[in-house]
Amino acid sequence: MPSPEPTVSTTNLAEQLVRLTRRMHRAQKHHLDHLDLSFTPAQSRLLRIVGHYGDTPPRMADVAERLEVVPRAVTTLVDALEDRGAVRRVPDPANRRVIRIELTDTGRSTLRALRSARRAAAEEILAPLTGEQREVLGGLLSTLVDGPGTAQ
Structure with missing residues (x-):
């Protein structure tokens, strides 16, 4: 049975989500411009993922799984971040x-700046909304994000 055609409201919502995502990226970039931090969204996400692990650095495979990409893509991202001095590869002691x-x-320090820029961008975008x-x-x-059909 074919999927029903999207309604105008669904199409409109999809377009609004795309526009909001782009606006968020632009606002975050604006907050980072003075710091001369030019990271791709994928590189920024990799830094956030590695930072999330805290004292136990993740394996390359863990990062690939979290990014939902093939391991080779992680290698390319890590290479770029390693060249910039943001991450390093270390052997697992075990x-x-x-x-x-x-x-x-x-x-x-880059991750702190990225988080700060993200918070500032979100605050800017959410400013017109009340707390409720x-x-x-x-x-x-x-x-x-957490609904049915999403990868956990």
């Missing part, structure tokens, strides 16, 4: 064949 990725001091509207939006976004 299995030297396994490579882990850890943040350097530069990577940690932000709560509703947060709930709706959680439903969409």
Whole structure:
């Protein structure tokens, strides 16, 4: 049975989500311009993922899984970030064949700047909303992100 045609409202919502994502990226870039931090969205996401692991650096395979990409794509991202001094590859102490990725001091300071820019961009975009509207939006976004059919 074919899927029903999207309604005008569904199409409109999809376009609004795309426009909002682009606006968020532009606002975040604006907040980073003075820092001369030009990272691609994928590189920024990789830094956030590595930072999320804290004291136990993730394996390359863990990062690939979280990014939902093939391991080769992670290698390319790590190469670029390693060239910039933001991450380094380290052997796993329990299995030297396994490579882990850890943040350097530069990577940690970059991650702090990226988080700060993201918060500032979100605050700028969400400024017109009341606290109650932000709560509703947060709930709706959680439903969409964590809803059925999403990879966990």
